[in-house]
Amino acid sequence: LTGNMGRKGGNYNAESMLGLDTSLGGLEKRGDQIILSAAGADPRFAQWREDGFTDEMILYEYMHEAFARGDIMPTSLMYYIHGGLLEQSEKYNSWDPYLKRPVGEYVREAFARGWQFMVPGPDKEPRVLFAMGGNFLKRARSTNTLLQHFLPKLRLMVTIDWRWSSTALYSDIVLPACSWYERHSLFVMGMPAAPFVHLIDRASQPLYGSKSEWEMFVLLARKMEERAGERGMISYVDGKGVERRIGGLEEKITFGGLYAEDDEEGLARDAFLNASNVEPMDWEEFKERGIAHFTGVGTGMRSIGAACDIEPGQPVIPLTWHTEKKQPYPTLTRRIQFYLDQELFMELGEHLPVHKDPPRAGGDYPLQISGGHARWSIHTAWIDDSLLMQLQRGEPVAFMSLEDARAREVQDGDTVELFNDVGSFRIQAIVSPAVRPGQVIIYHAWENYQFEEWQHFKSVMASPLNPVELAGDYFHIRPITMSNYPGFSDRGTRVEARRVAG
Structure with a gap:
């Protein structure tokens, strides 16, 4: 309304990201590869294009379907359902005077109507947790509630970390990871304020028995195959009811042995060289420079929402595809949308932007x-x-x-x-x-x-x-x-x- 979108110095910036749009066999596909595959194999593609869907909208459809299948899971809902936070909220429903119904009723409705998804579902308890790249028993809110309700449901908790975090100290098994400069890797997530891919190069050998995550994954896959063979297990049924073969697990992870457990540099190299949205250079030059500029947001799901072109050396200005190229916004109305006539927004009086005093979370204290x-x-x-x-x-x-x-x-x-x-x-x-x-x-x-x-x-x-x-x-x-x-x-x-x- 005020012309503050799509121009220098005028944009809204939240958790904006730029992701490396790359491909590595079956592990990851570039966004353009997903679109090309959809055009050739998905019968919905022609109708989507007829309905004016942009690449961004189509990618979001696939992302939403990944949630519905249980391929991606919001941890917050797992903590609410399996960690006791929902019962806590129901007990103190009076904290929020704007609620029209008990909060648990809203949650149950969201699952029943297919609005939200979670694995394992409300009818199954989590049994095994691998914690990596986070520290949830420090980070998650209502820590004691999680300790009382979530941990007892687990039969095994494994943490991969380079230090004794709070989560590691509560774990059954801790796998020691080597630190950043004891491995070869890429820091692939940039931001508009710093639109660069960074090299993480090995400066020293890993200490003691620590290993890179890649080496751990390959060795775990190898051991799982070995133990399955000893026990006569050929296949298993996963949490979604799909039967999967155990044989060849290591072969799949390493792309037919292309990347051995000690070849994380090869993995990082090919991720960089296969990327479509970073300035072109060979691997040795990149290792020498240590940094490469993003040349576009790509068509990867992590960053396509920035909706703009990137020119190295110039500020990144999100949303110019909409403001200058007049591409539709990925909303119901294809515009920046303030009015939301979705049922819950209507019921709770938030169908238009509105101020509400924060609830007295935790009780009536000063x-x-x-x-x-x-x-x-x-x-x-x-x-x-x-x-x-x-x-x-x-x-x-x-x-x-x-x-x-x-x-x-x-x-x-x-x-x-x-x-x-x-x-x-x-x-x-x-x-x-x-x-x-x-x-x-x-x-x-x-x-x-x-x-x-x-x-x-x-x-x-x-x-x-x-x-x-x-x-x-x-x-x-x-x-x-x-x-x-x-x-x-x-x-x-x-x-x-x-x-x-x-």
Whole structure:
């Protein structure tokens, strides 16, 4: 409406990404290969084109179908259903005065009507979890609730990590991964502010028994084939009821032996050379430079939504395909759409943009938690490093206002207990005039084991569900990667604070 889209300095920027649009045998296909395959094999393709579908819309159709098949799963719904968060939300339904029905009723309706999907479904319990590339028992909200309800359902939890994270410490098996510069790899996700693919090159050999994830995967596949043969197992039925053969598993993963377990450089090399949206150069030149500029968003599902051309050396300006080339937006109306006449949006009064006061998540308490990213760590990677901890107070801290501290007889450096209906934890208080009354600031990244009795500050974060996040069956409001399914919230969690004596 105001002309702020599709021009320099005027765009909205959220979690925007640029992905390497590449292909590696059966592991990954470029977006243009998917479109070409659809044109030749999918009977719906001609009708989609007749209906004005762009490549972006067609790719989103396939992504949505991947959710429906259970190939991709939103972890938030797994935690709500299998981790006890839904029961917690139902117990405290009064937190959100805007709800028209119990929150559990919305969730059950979303599954019954095929708006949302989850594996395993609500009628089956998770049994085995592989945790890699994350630290969910530190990251997920309502930590204690997950520990009480989710972990007991698992028969086996395996974590792949290069350090003893909170999740690793709760795991049955930890597979030690080598760190970034003990392997060959690519950092393939760029952003419009830094539109580059980065080389991750091996500077030293992996320490001790640590291995790259690629080597782990190949060795695990080999061992699974071996053990299956010893037990006389030829096939198995997966969670979706499909019978799959175990024989040849390693052969499939390595593309017929093209990439051995110690050849992650070959894997990274071919991923780079097969990409369609990065400046062309040979592998040795890329290794020398260490960086290559994106030349387009490609037709990969991760970044096609940026909808723009990229010129190296110039700012990336999203949405110019719509504003300049007049391509339709991937919405129901083919325009930027504010009015949403989907059932849940209508029921909850959010069919047009509207302000609602945040729910009293955690209970009716006077203080609200906010925060940001840690200053001395990249997420949890260095949060317990002894040298970096000397730059701060060496333990988790919460910033309180002068007014709130005086009212509770809290001095700078005191230990305080923050609590609400969900849980409690203890933390050192920093009293600061820069904090407004009613606010408590806690920066992220602290590990569970850095708190007394491992009571993490996310233990109090109720993360209530807004039912509009369950909406579906409305063209552009259907679950796809990183969009259109419930997320977690922590800002605005209500707590009270009291000084801990001694």
